[in-house]
Amino acid sequence: MTQEPQGRSDGAASTVQKDGTLSVTDNRTGRSYDIEIKDGTVRAMDFRQIKVDEDDFGLMTYDPGYTNTASCRSAITYIDGERGILQHRGIPIEELCEHSTYLEVAYLLIYGHLPTEEELSRWVYDITHHTYVHENIKSFMDGFRHDAHPMGILLASVGALSTFYPEASDIDDEEQRNMAAIRLIAKMPTIAAFAYRHSLGLPYVYPDNDLSYTGNFLSMLFKMAEPKYEPDPRLEKALDILFILHADHEQNASTSAVRTVGSTRADPYTAVAAGVAALYGPLHGGANVAVLKMLQRIGSVENIPDFLETVKQGKERLMGFGHRVYKNYDPRARIIKSHVDEVLEATGKESPWLDIAIELEKRALDDEYFTSRKLYPNVDFYSGLIYEALGIPTEAFTVMFAIPRTSGWIAQWMEMLRDPELRIARPRQIYTGPRDQRYVPMSER
Numbered sequence: 001m002t003q004e005p006q007g008r009s010d011g012a013a014s015t016v017q018k019d020g021t022l023s024v025t026d027n028r029t030g031r032s033y034d035i036e037i038k039d040g041t042v043r044a045m046d047f048r049q050i051k052v053d054e055d056d057f058g059l060m061t062y063d064p065g066y067t068n069t070a071s072c073r074s075a076i077t078y079i080d081g082e083r084g085i086l087q088h089r090g091i092p093i094e095e096l097c098e099h100s101t102y103l104e105v106a107y108l109l110i111y112g113h114l115p116t117e118e119e120l121s122r123w124v125y126d127i128t129h130h131t132y133v134h135e136n137i138k139s140f141m142d143g144f145r146h147d148a149h150p151m152g153i154l155l156a157s158v159g160a161l162s163t164f165y166p167e168a169s170d171i172d173d174e175e176q177r178n179m180a181a182i183r184l185i186a187k188m189p190t191i192a193a194f195a196y197r198h199s200l201g202l203p204y205v206y207p208d209n210d211l212s213y214t215g216n217f218l219s220m221l222f223k224m225a226e227p228k229y230e231p232d233p234r235l236e237k238a239l240d241i242l243f244i245l246h247a248d249h250e251q252n253a254s255t256s257a258v259r260t261v262g263s264t265r266a267d268p269y270t271a272v273a274a275g276v277a278a279l280y281g282p283l284h285g286g287a288n289v290a291v292l293k294m295l296q297r298i299g300s301v302e303n304i305p306d307f308l309e310t311v312k313q314g315k316e317r318l319m320g321f322g323h324r325v326y327k328n329y330d331p332r333a334r335i336i337k338s339h340v341d342e343v344l345e346a347t348g349k350e351s352p353w354l355d356i357a358i359e360l361e362k363r364a365l366d367d368e369y370f371t372s373r374k375l376y377p378n379v380d381f382y383s384g385l386i387y388e389a390l391g392i393p394t395e396a397f398t399v400m401f402a403i404p405r406t407s408g409w410i411a412q413w414m415e416m417l418r419d420p421e422l423r424i425a426r427p428r429q430i431y432t433g434p435r436d437q438r439y440v441p442m443s444e445r
């Protein structure tokens with residue numbers, strides 16, 4: 001038995017022993033069972049032995065939305081939702097934002113340790129030298145309508161990468177897995193920037209290997225006629241911090257999608273495309289777009305009380321608030337908030353929405369409706385304001401999330417492949433429909 005295991009990534013910290021047994025009595029049969037508790041968790045399959053008779057399938061657990069089901073063991077990201085703590089490989093997110101870079105964090109997530117100087121320079125070199133995409137990717141991107149959503153373009157293009165690198169389907173080959181990791185992290189900003197330029201009808205800008213990861217991305221987004229784009233170091237740094245903050249967040253919807261598709265032994269490009277697809281949804285990666293639209297709809301600070309009233313009446317949600325795991329201030333939101341002013345200063349822009357956001361947060365945190373439900377700002381509440389200040393159009397916000405999350409998806413995919421307990425993801429259901437019906441011919445319906 002262990003005390004205080006590294007344990008569940010959910011803030012269920014306590015000094016009580018987490019291991020032991022659970023005694024369950026089935027009142028239908030009067031029989032009792034001892035179920036093992038390990039890391040504060042019971043195995044759903046241990047309940048299958050609980051049957052009313054030999055023909056019984058056995059007890060299942062029901063958990064729509066997987067709100068209380070651990071789908072894997074993971075050593076990548078730790079979240080204590082009650083206390084608002086986020087750590088990657090044990091290192092607090094605040095320390096990573098202060099001392100590290102996005103590419104170093106990507107290495108940390110994937111390989112499990114901070115790189116040595118030599119490992120880091122090799123890693124940065126490899127990523128920098130795989131940023132180009134095959135010219136055919138450019139041509140098929142041209143096939144999208146001028147107003148195609150950049151997430152749709154990204155989704156299709158990342159999936160298509162698997163056709164350019166068919167060797168990546170050899171997922172048991174470590175070399176291939178590493179190459180796919182490098183290629184995905186390297187090419188994601190290129191595809192994202194091409195998608196953005198496509199929507200504006202602007203020519204694509206090729207990667208510039210002299211620039212940093214974020215500096216090159218800014219160049220591919222915004223370079224016009226100048227021979228060399230010189231990114232503002234403040235914006236480069238702010239974007240790098242945003243990328244660190246979005247790199248991984250354990251078993252969220254998109255990561256679970258990557259793991260689900262990956263569990264079928266699909267190649268990594270296809271698995272990551274599933275992650276992009278899940279991130280597209282407004283309740284996940286699309287929330288920062290919804291936040292900005294909400295702030296625009298509110299329009300001015302005076303309208304905040306009326307808006308909050310409609311939220312409390314359940315007519316709409318305060319976007320950027322609330323989180324399945326955080327029942328406290330999302331630590332990422334705190335860090336982003338501290339960088340909004342810096343970005344505005346660097347761009348020389350004024351955000352008409354910042355005052356509304358700050359006042360909205362203040363009032364919500366003063367309101368019993370939100371405090372009693374433990375609804376606090378999440379990562380999306382302020383990220384949209386920074387993206388807007390950077391000149392990124394709203395439709396491209398989710399793409400800005402997908403770029404850094406790629407390293408988390410890959411880290412989780414690689415960890416999954418090494419898991420001795422890996423099985424194809426295949427949930428059960430409770431069937432509620434009719435049985436043994438007769439097929440009714442068309443003439444009798």
Ligand SMILES: CC(C)(COP(=O)(O)OP(=O)(O)OC[C@H]1O[C@@H](n2cnc3c(N)ncnc32)[C@H](O)[C@@H]1OP(=O)(O)O)[C@@H](O)C(=O)NCCC(=O)NCCS
Nearest residue numbers: 283284287311317318319320321322323324373378379380
């Ligand atoms: C993130 C989110 C989907 C988590 O949902 P969840 O864990 O399933 O939480 P629930 O939907 O069960 O909400 C619990 C309660 O809080 C309320 N609630 C949750 N988020 C709310 C929000 N943003 N605004 C108003 N009320 C909210 C629910 O109405 C519910 O109230 P009730 O108990 O009176 O019915 C949800 O908080 C949300 O929709 N937030 C806005 C979208 C967003 O910012 N997403 C980005 C996440 S990083």
